[in-house]
Structures are given as C-alpha cells and as structure tokens.
Amino acid sequence: xxxxLALVWPDLRTPDADATRFPRMLDALDDLSPRVExxxxxxxxxxxxxxxxxxxxxxxxxARAVMLARSVAPLPVRCGVGDNRWLATLxxxxxxxxxxxxxxxxxxxxxxxxxxxxALRDLPLSLLPADAATRQRLAMFGLTSMGQLAALPRSxxxxxxxxxxxxxxxxxxxxxxRPIVARQRPEQVxxxxxxxxxxxxxxxxxxxxxxxxxxxxxxxxxRNLAPGRAVLIVTLEDAPALRVAQPFPQPALEPDWIxxxxxxxxxxxxxxxxxxxxxxxxxxxxxVSVRLAFDRLTDPAxxxxxxxxxxxxxxxxxxxxLERIRHRFGEGRLWQAVVxxxxxALPEHRSRLVDIGP
Amino acid sequence: MRxxxxxxPSLATALETLRARGLEMRRGSExxxxxxxxxxxxxxxxxxxxxxxxxxxxxxxxxxxxxxGSGGTTLALGALAACQAPGGLAAWLDLDGTFDAAVAxxxxxNLEWLLVARPRDPGEAVDLAAWLGRSGLIDAMVLDFGLRAxxxxxxxxxxxxLIARSGxxxxxxxxxxxxxxxxxxxxxxxxxxxxxxxxxxxxxxxxRVHASxxxxxxxxxxGTAELDLWFADGRRTDxxxxxxxxxxxxxxxxxxxxxxRVVSA
Numbered sequence: 001x002x003x004x005l006a007l008v009w010p011d012l013r014t015p016d017a018d019a020t021r022f023p024r025m026l027d028a029l030d031d032l033s034p035r036v037e038x039x040x041x042x043x044x045x046x047x048x049x050x051x052x053x054x055x056x057x058x059x060x061x062x063a064r065a066v067m068l069a070r071s072v073a074p075l076p077v078r079c080g081v082g083d084n085r086w087l088a089t090l091x092x093x094x095x096x097x098x099x100x101x102x103x104x105x106x107x108x109x110x111x112x113x114x115x116x117x118x119a120l121r122d123l124p125l126s127l128l129p130a131d132a133a134t135r136q137r138l139a140m141f142g143l144t145s146m147g148q149l150a151a152l153p154r155s156x157x158x159x160x161x162x163x164x165x166x167x168x169x170x171x172x173x174x175x176x177x178r179p180i181v182a183r184q185r186p187e188q189v190x191x192x193x194x195x196x197x198x199x200x201x202x203x204x205x206x207x208x209x210x211x212x213x214x215x216x217x218x219x220x221x222x223r224n225l226a227p228g229r230a231v232l233i234v235t236l237e238d239a240p241a242l243r244v245a246q247p248f249p250q251p252a253l254e255p256d257w258i259x260x261x262x263x264x265x266x267x268x269x270x271x272x273x274x275x276x277x278x279x280x281x282x283x284x285x286x287x288v289s290v291r292l293a294f295d296r297l298t299d300p301a302x303x304x305x306x307x308x309x310x311x312x313x314x315x316x317x318x319x320x321x322l323e324r325i326r327h328r329f330g331e332g333r334l335w336q337a338v339v340x341x342x343x344x345a346l347p348e349h350r351s352r353l354v355d356i357g358p
Numbered sequence: 359m360r361x362x363x364x365x366x367p368s369l370a371t372a373l374e375t376l377r378a379r380g381l382e383m384r385r386g387s388e389x390x391x392x393x394x395x396x397x398x399x400x401x402x403x404x405x406x407x408x409x410x411x412x413x414x415x416x417x418x419x420x421x422x423x424x425x426x427g428s429g430g431t432t433l434a435l436g437a438l439a440a441c442q443a444p445g446g447l448a449a450w451l452d453l454d455g456t457f458d459a460a461v462a463x464x465x466x467x468n469l470e471w472l473l474v475a476r477p478r479d480p481g482e483a484v485d486l487a488a489w490l491g492r493s494g495l496i497d498a499m500v501l502d503f504g505l506r507a508x509x510x511x512x513x514x515x516x517x518x519x520l521i522a523r524s525g526x527x528x529x530x531x532x533x534x535x536x537x538x539x540x541x542x543x544x545x546x547x548x549x550x551x552x553x554x555x556x557x558x559x560x561x562x563x564x565x566r567v568h569a570s571x572x573x574x575x576x577x578x579x580x581g582t583a584e585l586d587l588w589f590a591d592g593r594r595t596d597x598x599x600x601x602x603x604x605x606x607x608x609x610x611x612x613x614x615x616x617x618x619r620v621v622s623a
Contacts, residue, residue, distance in 0.1 A: 317493075321490070335476060351458070
C-alpha cells in the first residue's frame with residue numbers, strides 16, 4: 001500500500017515569497033526518498049512507502065523530512081500522511097500545531113480504504129475541491145458531510161452533478177487514482193583541478209578551464225546531452241573563492257566558447273571585487289584550484305529553430321558574443337527594438353527597447 | 359637550331375625583371391589593378407550601387423558625409439534593410455539615443471534581426487563595434503555618433519583594420535567636427551547634398567539627394583547618383599527633424615508624375 005507525505009509551507013505560498021529556496025528544499029528531501037514531487041510552489045509530495053523499518057513511525061518520518069527541509073529554510077510547515085495524493089494533501093490541511101511556536105504540524109489519515117473512508121465521514125464538504133455552484137447545489141440537496149456524499153449511489157450523483165460530481169464523490173470516498181509524479185533530480189557533471197603551485201592571476205586558468213570544459217563536453221556528447229549552464233568555482237590563496245554561474249544562450253558543447261565566456265565573466269567578477277575592496281594590490285590573486293560543473297542538461301537535438309530560419313541560428317551564435325560584450329562593457333548596452341505605437345506623435349512613444357538577456 | 363627567343367631567360371635575368379617591375383610598382387608608375395569581385399552589401403538604390411561599383415564594400419568603413427537632414431540616416435537604414443533582405447544581421451550603434459525604431463521598420467528594417475547598441479561615449483562605441491565585428495556574424499552596422507565628437511584617429515584606424523578582416527560593412531554618421539578625422543580613415547566617402555524636396559500636394563514626402571563618391575579605396579571615385587529618399591510615413595512629422603530641413607522658399611521645379619512635384623531645397 002502506498003503512503004504519501006504531503007508537506008505544505010504556507011510562507012512560500014504568498015505572492016511575495018522567495019520561491020528560490022523551494023528547489024533546494026526539494027533537493028534536501030531527496031535524501032529521504034527517491035520519489036519527491038513538486039506539486040506547486042510550497043507544496044511537495046514525498047513517497048514514504050516502506051520507510052518504516054528505517055525511520056520508524058510515520059510521525060518520525062515526517063519529522064525527518066521537516067528537519068531536512070529546515071536545514072535549507074526554517075519555515076513553518078504542515079505535514080500530512082495518507083494513502084494517495086488527495087488524502088495526504090487533506091491530512092496536511094487538517095494538521096494543527098500541538099503547541100504554540102512548534103515548527104511543524106502533523107496529521108495522518110489511517111491506512112486502508114475502509115479506514116480512510118471512515119476518517120473522512122464527518123468532514124465537511126467545503127474541504128472538497130468543488131466550485132461554488134456545485135457546493136451550493138450540494139447544500140440544496142441537504143448534503144453537508146463527506147460521509148453523506150460518499151453513501152449516495154455513484155449513478156445518482158453522476159445524473160445530478162455530471163462528471164464533476166462523480167469526481168468529488170470519489171474524493172469523498174477517499175479514492176484518488178492520480179499517481180505521484182516524481183521529479184527528476186537535476187543532474188550535474190563536474191570536473192576540477194588543483195594546482196600544487198598556485199597560479200598567478202585569474203587569466204592563467206584559461207588553459208585549465210578549456211581542458212575541463214573539453215572533458216565535460218566529451219562526456220556529455222557521448223550521452224547526447226548538452227549543458228545549459230556552467231558553474232565555475234575558483235579557490236584563491238588569500239581571498240574568498242570566486243563563484244561564477246553562467247547560463248548559456250543555448251545548450252552548447254563548444255568547449256572553446258564556454259571557456260572564453262566563463263573566463264570573461266570571471267575577470268568581470270574579479271574586477272568588481274577589486275573595485276569593492278577599494279584597494280589596489282600589486283599582485284594578482286593566486287589560484288589554488290578550479291572546479292567546473294555543468295547542469296541544466298538537455299538534448300541538443302531538440303533545438304530545431306535554425307532548421308526553419310538560417311538567420312535564427314546565426315543570431316543564436318551571435319548571442320555568445322553578446323554575452324561576452326555584456327561582461328566587457330556592462331549592462332544596458334545591447335537592446336532589441338520593438339514597435340509599440342507606430343503612429344504615436346513622439347518618437348519615444350512609438351517603440352521601446354528590450355534588453356537582450358541571456 | 360634554337361633561336362634566342364626560345365631560350366629561357368636565366369634566373370638572374372628573370373629576377374632582375376621582377377625586381378624592376380616591383381620597383382616600378384612601388385614608385386607608383388603603374389596603376390594598381392582594381393580589386394574585382396569584392397563582396398559588397400547592396401545600398402538599396404541601383405544608381406548608387408553603380409556609382410560605388412557594386413554597393414557598400416564589405417570590410418570597409420564608409421563615411422556618409424553630409425549636413426544634417428541630407429538623408430544620411432535614411433540611406434543607412436535603407437542599406438540595413440537591403441542587407442537584411444537576403445538574410446543578413448545588422449546592428450545600429452546609437453550614441454545619442456535618437457534611433458527611431460518605428461521609422462526603421464517603415465523603411466524595411468526587420469527589427470527582429472537588428473541589434474541596437476547604446477554605448478556611453480564615442481570611444482566605447484568604436485570598441486563595441488569592434489567586438490561586434492570580431493564576431494563575424496554582423497553583416498552591416500551603422501555607427502551613429504549624432505552630435506558627439508568623433509573618436510580619436512588611432513581608435514578608428516584599429517577599427518578599420520579589424521573591420522577589413524571581419525567582412526562587415528560599417529557606415530559612419532558623424533557631426534561636421536568629426537568628419538575630418540573619419541574621412542581620412544574611411545575606405546569610402548560618400549558626400550550627400552540635398553538638391554530638392556519631393557512633395558505631393560502640400561506634404562513633403564521625400565527629398566532628392568545628390569550623392570557623389572569622393573573616395574573609394576577599391577574602385578574609381580567620382581561616381582555620382584541622384585537618389586530619391588522617401589520619408590518613412592510620407593510626411594515630415596518627426597519632431598526631431600532639424601529646423602534647417604524645412605524648405606524656405608518653395609519653388610516648383612518640375613512636376614514629375616501626376617501628383618509628385620519637385621520643390622526647391
């Protein structure tokens with residue numbers, strides 16, 4: 001029997017919440033179970049079937065999940081356990097904190113169809129995902145609890161409420177056929193090099209960078225994959241490490257382009273740091289080690305745009321140069337024009353410029 | 359028996375002949391052979407293409423030399439449109455922020471394949487243009503310096519050398535102060551002079567411009583062309599148009615078609 005754990009972070013579901021933490025929280029949950037689904041921002045489903053012998057009761061499994069997620073962001077969370085998606089989510093909704101200030105609330109619906117149906121029997125119909133009109137009609141029929149709706153013949157509910165009625169009656173009976181769709185953990189390939197004698201200056205890593213990029217590109221080419229982003233970490237001898245994350249204009253397997261782009265970005269970051277430090281040192285920073293990682297791996301053959309318009313391929317190629325120009329000259333230099341009101345009297349109202357982003 | 363004519367010249371004689379010819383050429387007594395079949399970008403005007411040889415030469419700086427309102431910008435936009443037509447990519451470097459995308463679009467420029475760059479100063483504009491040229495993917499670019507001063511001669515020299523290798527054609531739109539610097543560097547210098555307005559009814563719909571090739575590094579200079587440059591929307595409503603461009607004494611020179619009149623400039 002499947003048991004699912006639903007985790008809901010109310011603070012992540014507000015419009016102004018910082019949603020960038022959510023993927024990292026999901027990554028942390030991967031350590032608990034290989035099947036984790038991101039239902040929505042701030043809502044995750046974890047398949048906890050068979051974790052009992054390892055972690056103990058469902059409450060302890062949920063506590064483990066909460067601990068992993070809190071290692072990324074200490075946000076209050078509601079946990080619910082049930083036999084399927086609907087029951088787990090409903091359990092999370094029913095969870096209430098046991099004491100004020102507790103970091104998590106937990107509620108579990110019993111396992112088994114009959115036990116689940118029994119647990120749902122007295123719950124109000126307002127918990128079902130139905131539209132206002134359907135709820136109003138249910139109330140007109142005198143139906144107020146899930147048990148009452150579940151007890152009706154399916155054909156009668158279908159005759160009155162149609163497919164929508166049949167679906168919410170199945171939910172009221174604790175049935176939900178939708179399976180968990182586990183997310184694929186973002187894959188990353190990495191390579192690194194450590195220098196026994198530290199290199200003088202950022203520019204000296206160019207050769208190593210090209211070699212690392214070439215090795216990683218060869219690996220990925222053999223698997224028919226191409227990276228969409230590179231992350232470069234350069235450890236310095238007497239200064240904090242430099243980290244550069246460079247999304248590519250397109251998935252690419254050209255080590256030379258990638259290395260040049262990363263190097264120009266690295267020099268820009270290093271220059272900006274020197275400016276911030278407001279002290280000009282005569283010596284360049286000495287590089288101890290370099291680590292290059294590729295992620296956002298995709299199938300390069302999926303890009304077919306140049307097949308339809310030859311110029312599109314050249315423009316995509318140009319974007320590599322534009323990225324380097326952006327690093328060299330700064331933001332706000334490269335634009336594309338879009339005509340908005342061609343007949344406006346003032347030229348500045350006729351069109352606007354759109355930044356050419358990565 | 360072999361005659362003297364059939365005897366092959368000795369190595370020393372052949373070398374002497376070659377050296378003499380080389381010296382002669384260095385002295386300038388022989389005209390250098392014009393480079394034939396140099397790749398070019400069409401100007402969008404057949405008469406101007408003929409005056410320039412085959413169009414804007416690739417790998418060259420072209421100076422559009424004329425007073426404000428003499429059609430330099432229109433000509434440059436037309437060149438970009440003509441360059442884009444067969445599938446080229448173009449760039450416009452806009453120093454003063456006066457680039458009007460709506461006008462460009464009406465003159466046939468496909469904005470989807472046009473890069474608009476906004477450098478901070480003339481020096482940066484030349485650097486940026488050099489970076490774009492180095493990519494080898496831009497077919498034509500226009501450096502519109504507006505009223506700013508031209509960059510220094512050395513920067514333009516470097517840019518010219520780089521452009522020559524890249525195969526990009528670059529047009530310069532400069533204020534009068536900068537033209538002397540750029541004129542010495544540019545491979546092609548095209549002088550523009552408005553000769554008449556074109557009017558339909560009371561609306562000015564274009565201008566007639568006399569273009570003369572005053573310098574051409576790869577072809578014979580001296581070619582001229584009469585260009586009819588039509589305003590983008592058929593009327594001069596652009597508030598940025600210089601006041602000098604307005605006609606003062608309107609005198610109808612000719613009526614070319616049923617409605618089109620040629621008016622004195």
